[in-house]
């Protein structure tokens with residue numbers, strides 16, 4: 001079957017050819033473990049059960065997880081093994097199953113969730129993606145996903161082209177977020193403050209791009225007010241030296257971060273997550289060594 005799962009619409013048979021995401025049609029996973037570095041209502045005290053899939057339909061030049069997104073580090077596994085992994089994460093105390101960069105494996109993930117639910121999987125399922133999603137593919141997830149956690153990376157199409165080769169990113173992300181919200185609605189929490197259903201839209205500020213960040217924050221608040229959570233991230237870290245993108249060779253300045261936070265406060269955003277202290281360190285990035293796979 002030809003793959004048109006995401007807006008790249010490669011229309012190729014992934015058992016024989018590589019599309020933009022470079023993924024075959026067999027699941028490939030590089031880590032499945034408890035993760036403490038998500039937002040507090042996702043990681044909680046015990047950790048989020050993150051499953052990191054290899055490959056990515058964006059391949060941003062500054063990617064913080066390049067080893068798996070672009071170099072495809074990981075291990076090929078069956079749909080049945082992924083179902084077992086979900087159950088193992090639940091048994092280890094995970095507050096949720098957190099599918100990281102899952103877009104190109106949506107069909108297999110749904111099959112694994114069907115299998116694992118029959119065997120007792122009951123914790124919330126989090127879809128943690130780059131925001132470059134097709135509405136038709138998202139509709140397949142309607143009965144599977146409890147919490148959507150997309151990025152909204154760029155408002156300016158020139159930035160989207162420059163860093164992610166996706167000149168239509170902004171409109172695609174707006175439509176995707178709208179579909180996600182229509183599925184899950186306003187946020188709901190359990191007695192311990194863990195998110196059971198809802199949306200967290202993440203935005204990582206890039207060096208020199210705080211004006212673009214402000215446009216994203218304004219759009220999200222104008223459209224969804226306080227029905228969604230917005231996570232405003234300062235953790236950008238240059239993972240290598242960029243000859244072609246010299247502006248990316250530094251972390252963001254405190255004043256850039258504060259400019260965006262001040263704007264969010266002026267707008268009256270109540271449901272926001274912010275990063276304090278030295279968030280831009282590599283300790284956020286786990287080891288992609290097939291742990292738990």
Ligand code: SF4
Pocket residue numbers: 003004005006007008009010011014018019020021022023056057103104
């Ligand atoms: S999921 Fe991969 S192969 Fe399929 S359309 Fe998207 S980038 Fe292309």
